[in-house]
Amino acid sequence: MDLADLKQQQRYSHAISQNDEPPSMSTVQKTKKIIQHLEGEGLKNVVFTNCVKEENIKQVIPLVRGLVEGSYRYHRGENLEYCAMVIGIPNVGKSSLINALRRQHLGKGKATRVGGEPGITRAVMSRIQVCDRPLMFLLDTPGVLSPRIESVEMGLKLALCGTVLDHLVGEETLADYLLYTLNRHRLFGYVQHYGLDGACDDITSVLKRVAVRLGKTQKVKVFTGTGDVNVIQPNYPAAARDFLRTFRSGLLGPVMLDRDVLQSLPLAAP
Structure with missing residues (x-):
């Protein structure tokens, strides 16, 4: 059989x-x-x-x-x-x-x-x-994923939905793909949610604004010719985690990751 x-x-x-x-x-x-x-x-x-x-x-x-x-x-x-x-x-x-x-x-x-x-x-x-x-x-029962994912993008979509632990893919990588998806479908709820000046396709700039807005910063020791200097920098991983958590909780509005696939299907019969 x-x-x-x-x-x-x-x-x-x-x-x-x-x-x-x-x-x-x-x-x-x-x-x-x-x-x-x-x-x-x-x-x-x-x-x-x-x-x-x-x-x-x-x-x-x-x-x-x-x-x-x-x-x-x-x-x-x-x-x-x-x-x-x-x-x-x-x-x-x-x-x-x-x-x-x-x-x-x-x-x-x-x-x-x-x-x-x-x-x-x-x-x-x-x-x-x-x-x-x-x-x-x-x-x-425990969840089971297919041993083979048909494409990198499909894998990123699954990861955005939380089917694998974020750190296995990388929080900033997932945040970058999420930003790309939101902008591609003109879903700009993140702009209003985080109080940004406008839509942006640079994940580093977005995470920097998110980190500053949420107070997620960290001290980093920088070595200079005159000695060590402590510099305050945005905590990009923490900002990325917040971005992902906000998306998954629905605070960025309704989002369908397979929107392109759905729109490519023939119209349903009435």
């Missing part, structure tokens, strides 16, 4: 965290285009969710239940409970989805730890109940 055969036999749903949207396209249009694109790749049963605002969370359990009951394996036993595994790339919101389902259906708090960086979940957890009618359990 090859991978394609195995894929055809699996029953799964896809929950996509929906936190960004391009200003030039309505949410409905964007959603339809993405669903059509995914279906063309053989991916079905897509639900757009927001685990913070708990939007569309109620759709997940009925969808999973229908998929399980439609599986030939389900009818081989008489189990009255459901158990599913939550999988995805690192830091995509798997644990947040589980906790949101528990809040929605059980009125209970967190059962699995979440964080703003990859690697919070390091092993397959024990079963976590998320619903009592029907009785359903989920397994939280």
Whole structure:
């Protein structure tokens, strides 16, 4: 049995965290285009969710239940409970989805730890109940990235979304790519947020202004012909971390990193 055969036999749903949207396209249009694109790749049963605002969370359990009951394996036993595994790339919101389902259906708090960086979940957890009618359990799993990234830009996009630790790529490198992306799509929320004079494509200048504005400076010892001199310089790594954190928290406005890809797709049918 090859991978394609195995894929055809699996029953799964896809929950996509929906936190960004391009200003030039309505949410409905964007959603339809993405669903059509995914279906063309053989991916079905897509639900757009927001685990913070708990939007569309109620759709997940009925969808999973229908998929399980439609599986030939389900009818081989008489189990009255459901158990599913939550999988995805690192830091995509798997644990947040589980906790949101528990809040929605059980009125209970967190059962699995979440964080703003990859690697919070390091092993397959024990079963976590998320619903009592029907009785359903989920397994939280560590995030897994593809061993091969198709391009450098795709890797930078994934890194901007926090799928790898920032220092492995470099905070200033990520900040530079973020600035390039914002300027390219004419998303100038960073100008107002940091009180800059205008848009700028020089990451060093931007980080310098950010560091000065936030008071992120450091003393550096400079060797001169007359002795050592302590000089106050901007803390560029700290400024870069703040720039990335501000982007990820949504304070720079809605940003979709795959905006070009989305706009290149054919228009969705009404």
